[in-house]
Structures are given as structure tokens and as C-alpha cells.
Amino acid sequence: MFTFILLLYRYENILKENNSLLNPNIFLGLSKFYFMPESTYKHITDIETSDKEVKVRGWVYRIRKMKDKVFVVLRDATGILQCIGKLEDLSEEAWNNLNEVAIENAIAVKGNAKEDSRAVNNIELVLTDFTIIHKGEVFPIAKDQSKEFMLDNTHLFVRSYKSTNIMKVKANVLRASREWFYDNKFYEVTPPILTGSACEGGSTLFDLKYFDQKAYLSQSVQLYLEALIYSLEKVYAITPSFRAEKMRTKRHINEFWHIEGEEAFVDFEGNMKIQEELVAFIIQYVLENNKKELKELERDTSILEQIKAPFKKISYEEAINTLNENGHKLKWDDDIKTEEERDLSNIIGEPFFVTMYPSAHKPFYVKINERDPKWCYSADLMAPEGFGEIITGGQREDVLDTLVERIIAEGWSPEDYEWYIDLRKYGSVYHSGFGLGAERLTWWLCGLDAIQETQPFPRTRNRIYP
RNA sequence: GCCGCUGUAGCUCAGUCCGGUGGAGCAAUUGACUGUUAAUCAAUCGGUCGUAGGUUCAAAUCCUACUAGCGGCGCCA
Numbered sequence: 001m002f003t004f005i006l007l008l009y010r011y012e013n014i015l016k017e018n019n020s021l022l023n024p025n026i027f028l029g030l031s032k033f034y035f036m037p038e039s040t041y042k043h044i045t046d047i048e049t050s051d052k053e054v055k056v057r058g059w060v061y062r063i064r065k066m067k068d069k070v071f072v073v074l075r076d077a078t079g080i081l082q083c084i085g086k087l088e089d090l091s092e093e094a095w096n097n098l099n100e101v102a103i104e105n106a107i108a109v110k111g112n113a114k115e116d117s118r119a120v121n122n123i124e125l126v127l128t129d130f131t132i133i134h135k136g137e138v139f140p141i142a143k144d145q146s147k148e149f150m151l152d153n154t155h156l157f158v159r160s161y162k163s164t165n166i167m168k169v170k171a172n173v174l175r176a177s178r179e180w181f182y183d184n185k186f187y188e189v190t191p192p193i194l195t196g197s198a199c200e201g202g203s204t205l206f207d208l209k210y211f212d213q214k215a216y217l218s219q220s221v222q223l224y225l226e227a228l229i230y231s232l233e234k235v236y237a238i239t240p241s242f243r244a245e246k247m248r249t250k251r252h253i254n255e256f257w258h259i260e261g262e263e264a265f266v267d268f269e270g271n272m273k274i275q276e277e278l279v280a281f282i283i284q285y286v287l288e289n290n291k292k293e294l295k296e297l298e299r300d301t302s303i304l305e306q307i308k309a310p311f312k313k314i315s316y317e318e319a320i321n322t323l324n325e326n327g328h329k330l331k332w333d334d335d336i337k338t339e340e341e342r343d344l345s346n347i348i349g350e351p352f353f354v355t356m357y358p359s360a361h362k363p364f365y366v367k368i369n370e371r372d373p374k375w376c377y378s379a380d381l382m383a384p385e386g387f388g389e390i391i392t393g394g395q396r397e398d399v400l401d402t403l404v405e406r407i408i409a410e411g412w413s414p415e416d417y418e419w420y421i422d423l424r425k426y427g428s429v430y431h432s433g434f435g436l437g438a439e440r441l442t443w444w445l446c447g448l449d450a451i452q453e454t455q456p457f458p459r460t461r462n463r464i465y466p
Numbered sequence: 467g468c469c470g471c472u473g474u475a476g477c478u479c480a481g482u483c484c485g486g487u488g489g490a491g492c493a494a495u496u497g498a499c500u501g502u503u504a505a506u507c508a509a510u511c512g513g514u515c516g517u518a519g520g521u522u523c524a525a526a527u528c529c530u531a532c533u534a535g536c537g538g539c540g541c542c543a
Contacts, residue, residue: 064502071502084501103493118501142493143504144478148535204541220543245541246467256543338539380543390543437543451543462535 041108045078049115049123056081056125057108057133059159060101070098072130073120074109079292080161082119083109085127094130104139104159107132151458155466158456165293166454169286170442174238176285177259177436180278186234186261191224193217193239197416204243206254217242220435223365223420225262226396229431230423236261238438248461249338250450251388253439255459262433268367268377268395271432272353275381275391276309279351279436283307286445299447303349303384312352316375319344319354333358341388348384355379364406365420367395377432387444393434400424 041055058076065071068087073080085098101107110129115122141156150157157163181188194208194215206217221237228235241258261274283304287294294301314322320330323340326347330340336354344354359368359376367377378394397403403424407414414421439454452458457466 062502062504064505065499066502066505067499069501071505073503082503116501118503120503138476138494140476140493142477144492146478146536148472149477151535241543243542247539247541248536249538249541252542258543335541338541392543435543440543 043078044074044076044081047081047113047123047125049113051113053110053128054113054125055108055110058106060103060105060107063101063103065099072098072101072107072109072127074107074125075159075161077164080120081123081125082116083111083125083127083130085130089126089128090130094127097132098127098130100135101130101132102135102138105132105136106134151463152466154457161296163453163456165296166442166446166448167456168293169290169297169446170438170454172286172289173282173438173442173445174257174259176282177236177238177278177438179285180281181236181261184234184274184277186236186263187232189225189228189232189235189237191218191221191228191237191239193221197223197420204245206242206244219243220258221260222262222433222435225260225433226365226420226431227423229262229264230427230429233264234261235263241435246461250452251338251440251443253451253455253458253460256440256455257438259436259438260433261436262431264429264431266432267430268355268379268432271393271395271434272313272355272379272381273310275393275434275436276311276351276353279311279381279391279441280307280309282441283445294446297446297448299445304445307351311381312348312350313355313379314348314352315356316354316358317356322347333360335361338388341382342386345382345384345388346386348382350384352382352384353379354382362394364403364410364412365396367397368402368406381434381436383440383444385444385447387440390440390444391434391436393432395430395432398424398428398430400428 041057042051044056044058047054047056056074056076058074060072061075061080062073063070070085072083072085074083085095087095090098108131109125109127111125111127113123113125116124118124139156141150141153141160145153145157158167178188194210195218196210196213196215205219208215208217218239219241221239221241225235225237236259238257238259240255242255243252244254245252261278263271263274266274287301287304316336317332319336320332320334323330323336323344326343328340328343330336336344355378356369356375357378357380359366359373362376362378369375369377376394378392380389381391381393382388383390397406400421403421404414407417407421439451442454443451446454448454452460
């Protein structure tokens with residue numbers, strides 16, 4: 001089959017090159033169906049000022065019509081390009097198309113590139129041909145949009161410049177994560193999203209019918225990753241996590257992408273080292289590969305540029321003291337809440353870990369310090385500039401009896417966690433892990449107002465459509 | 467779950483307090499136009515004022531219920 005397609009493709013090009021008198025339409029149609037020749041079109045960022053008769057396709061971003069000339073700003077996946085169509089340069093058909101075209105119409109153009117300081121990015125395409133691929137209806141998104149309208153039209157809003165830039169950064173956050181894990185000998189694994197038991201506690205689970213049983217959407221794949229370290233030692237997974245929290249804030253979405261790692265023979269300190277190196281690598285990667293996007297998002301990258309591992313580490317107690325020095329009134333065992341966390345993040349001004357949390361604050365699987373059981377081996381990684389928590393991680397409880405006691409102490413039944421408890425029965429080893437929020441990180445790196453902007457179709461309390 | 471707010475033209479909003487013939491900008495349509503940068507200028511089109519009920523001579527406006535959504539907090543990535 002492939003050979004056949006290849007032959008068609010070659011034949012089509014031979015016909016084109018030789019300007020054959022044979023009618024190639026049947027072959028064109030067929031081969032395009034299987035094998036679209038991308039090479040004849042250029043992407044905007046690949047266009048050079050010396051290009052003649054270059055073909056570009058995409059969508060209409062802006063349009064400005066005059067008596068004898070029309071400016072069309074063309075948008076494709078790579079950027080925008082100002083095109084000028086002059087009455088004198090164009091066929092009647094092309095000129096008519098140009099006068100008919102509207103915002104977000106799909107178009108294909110041909111023209112000669114030139115340097116021009118009057119155009120966007122100093123490059124302009126002087127059109128020699130202009131066709132409309134699809135005209136369609138009036139695009140509903142105009143310059144004024146409320147948040148509500150935007151969310152109702154998310155499926156169209158994803159075309160916006162801002163949304164596109166954010167998605168490009170996020171793609172690199174995920175890519176850089178995978179690269180780092182790969183370079184550091186982690187295996188990517190694929191744990192289930194449908195589960196029969198809770199991880200974080202019962203109150204924020206989405207439940208659903210699973211044949212004749214009840215099931216839940218995953219809140220974290222941590223427990224499954226813990227099972228997998230016994231074969232692969234260092235594993236990671238990038239999966240969606242779901243939290244049925246009824247809160248509405250700028251830093252929560254009910255479905256988010258969770259970058260989770262779990263490592264055998266790694267302790268609390270070693271785990272933080274992994275986190276800081278991973279995060280520093282992602283930041284570096286994005287700064288290098290998303291310069292254009294960050295600039296267009298008007299992100300001041302001065303703080304990001306200075307970030308390198310290792311990160312600063314302060315204990316929970318030091319965090320409380322620092323906050324109290326800055327006007328808060330907290331005592332040992334108080335939660336560090338949103339407002340306090342934001343202040344702390346601003347005060348410290350660089351990424352930092354908060355370590356040595358009170359044991360009572362953390363779930364049953366966190367290992368408690370044997371010498372001083374008041375605190376446990378759990379740490380949160382905080383982003384600066386008011387963004388706050390992006391990772392929670394720590395060493396896991398690896399002693400069978402202690403784990404069972406803690407499950408009981410939380411008021412749950414060990415039977416529900418039987419398989420997880422089992423992991424401590426056969427060659428249990430010390431191990432640690434963490435969960436990084438891909439959206440939290442992207443939110444911070446892009447310097448956005450709300451985390452919802454980092455998901456093309458954010459799932460929030462009242463949003464399941466589109 | 468708690469607290470606060472909003473629903474008026476396709477979109478963004480004014481008008482509501484203090485009831486008396488529904489307004490502007492953008493979009494769309496038509497025309498003009500000097501290389502425009504969310505072009506500009508002129509005209510035209512556009513509304514069951516979220517839904518239901520109540521008060522009143524009269525309700526977008528006052529009252530009640532319902533409904534949809536937005537902002538924040540408990541939480542957490």
C-alpha cells in the first residue's frame with residue numbers, strides 16, 4: 001500500500017514539474033487523500049524576505065480593506081504574516097476573493113515576500129494569488145469578551161493568540177519533563193485512571209458506575225507508582241487527575257495533568273533533589289525554546305532566568321515564623337492557607353521547599369520521623385511571585401505495621417487498601433515520590449492571572465461543556 | 467458547603483437607587499477611502515430587558531420564587 005501511495009505522490013510531482021498535458025486530477029485527488037504534499041506550502045516563520053511565489057495557508061487574523069488594496073493578516077500555527085493584495089497585481093477572481101474574505105476564514109495565498117518596516121515582524125507578502133478555502137459564517141468572537149462568553153466558546157477561543165502561546169509553553173513543559181526523566185533513567189508507566197479506591201481522602205472524589213461496582217476517577221496515581229518501583233525502581237507517569245472540590249479559585253481546576261515520579265532507594269532529601277533538578281530543567285527548557293511566546297505573553301522572565309538547583313529549603317516552623325514577622329498570627333499546627341502561602345511566596349522571591357510539616361497535616365502514606373514523630377517527611381515546592389505550591393512530595397511509609405496503624409488512625413478500613421499494604425510485605429524498601437501540577441507550573445512560567453487559562457477546555461465547577 | 471455579585475442587541479456595557487415611549491460602542495450590511503496596524507469616516511440593520519408569578523393606571527426598574535453563570539474562601543497540584 002505504502003509503495004502505491006509513494007508512486008502516486010511521485011507521479012503527481014512528475015506531472016507538476018513537467019507541466020504535463022495528461023490530466024492528473026484523478027491521481028491528485030487520490031494521492032492527496034493518502035499523502036498530502038506539505039512541501040508546497042511554507043509556514044510563516046520559515047518565510048524569508050527573498051522568497052518568491054511562496055504559498056502559505058491558514059486563517060484570517062485581521063483584515064483592512066481599502067479602495068485599491070487590502071491588508072490581510074494571515075495566521076498559522078507558527079505566527080502571523082501581513083499580506084497586501086493590490087488591485088493591479090491580482091486577477092479579478094483573486095481580487096473578488098480578497099474583498100469577500102472575513103475574520104477566521106480559511107485561506108491559501110501566494111506572493112512575493114519582502115522586508116517592510118510597516119508590517120508586523122518587518123516582513124510582508126505581496127500577493128499574486130488569493131483563494132478562500134472555507135468562508136463559513138461570521139466568527140462570533142470579537143474584541144470584547146466576558147469571561148463567561150469566552151468559556152462558552154472555548155472551542156473557538158483556543159484559536160486566540162494568547163491561548164496558542166500558552167499551549168506552546170505547556171507542550172514544552174510536558175516535553176521537557178519527559179526528556180529529563182528519560183535522561184535520568186526513569187521509566188514512563190501507564191497506571192489506571194479508573195480506580196476502586198481513594199488516595200487523597202473521600203471528600204473530593206468523582207465517582208461513577210463501573211458495571212455493577214462503584215469506581216472513582218484518579219486523584220493521583222501515586223499508589224500504583226509505588227507498586228511499580230519494585231520492578232522498575234524509578235518510574236514516572238503523566239496522567240490526568242480529578243478532584244471534585246467545589247471551590248472556585250484562580251489556582252484550581254477539577255481536572256489537571258499530574259506529573260508524578262516515584263523512586264526506590266531514594267530518601268526525603270534525594271527526592272527533593274530530583275524535584276529541583278527536574279523543575280530547573282523545565283524552566284531552562286522553556287526559557288530557551290519559548291522566548292517568543294513568553295515575550296508575547298508579556299512575561300517578565302528576570303526571576304525565572306536566575307533559577308537553578310538546588311532550591312532554598314525552609315521548615316514549616318521557619319515558614320510560620322517568617323509569616324509572623326510579616327504581620328500574620330500563626331502558631332504551630334496551623335495550616336498555611338491561601339493568603340499566607342501567597343505572602344510567603346512573595347516574601348521569599350525564589351522557588352523554595354517547605355519541609356518538616358506536622359504529621360497530622362499529611363496523609364497516611366507519608367513517613368513519620370522516628371526520632372520526632374511531631375513532623376513527617378513531606379515537602380511542598382513553592383513557586384515565587386505569589387504563585388505558591390506546585391509540588392507535594394516526600395518519603396513514603398515503608399513499614400507494614402506503621403502503615404496499617406495510620407490507615408486505622410484516619411478512620412479508614414485497612415481492607416480497602418489491602419493491595420497497597422501488601423507492598424510492604426514483600427521486600428519493602430525505602431522510597432519517595434512527588435506530584436507536580438503541569439498547569440500550576442505552566443501558570444507560573446507564563447505569569448498568568450488564572451490557572452484555567454492553561455487548559456484549553458478547563459473543567460471547573462460549572463463547566464463540563466464544551 | 468459558606469460569603470458576595472451578575473443576567474438588557476451577535477459581543478462589551480449604560481439605564482435599575484428615585485417606576486412614565488429601550489441607549490452607546492463594537493460586530494454585521496451598504497457606501498466612501500491617501501500603506502493600513504483592533505484602520506478611519508458616513509448611513510442602515512439589530513431587543514420576549516434570564517424565566518415565572520406578584521404589586522401598580524403603568525415594571526428593564528419594586529417584591530417573591532426559580533434558573534444560569536461569575537468572583538472569593540475552606541482544600542490542594
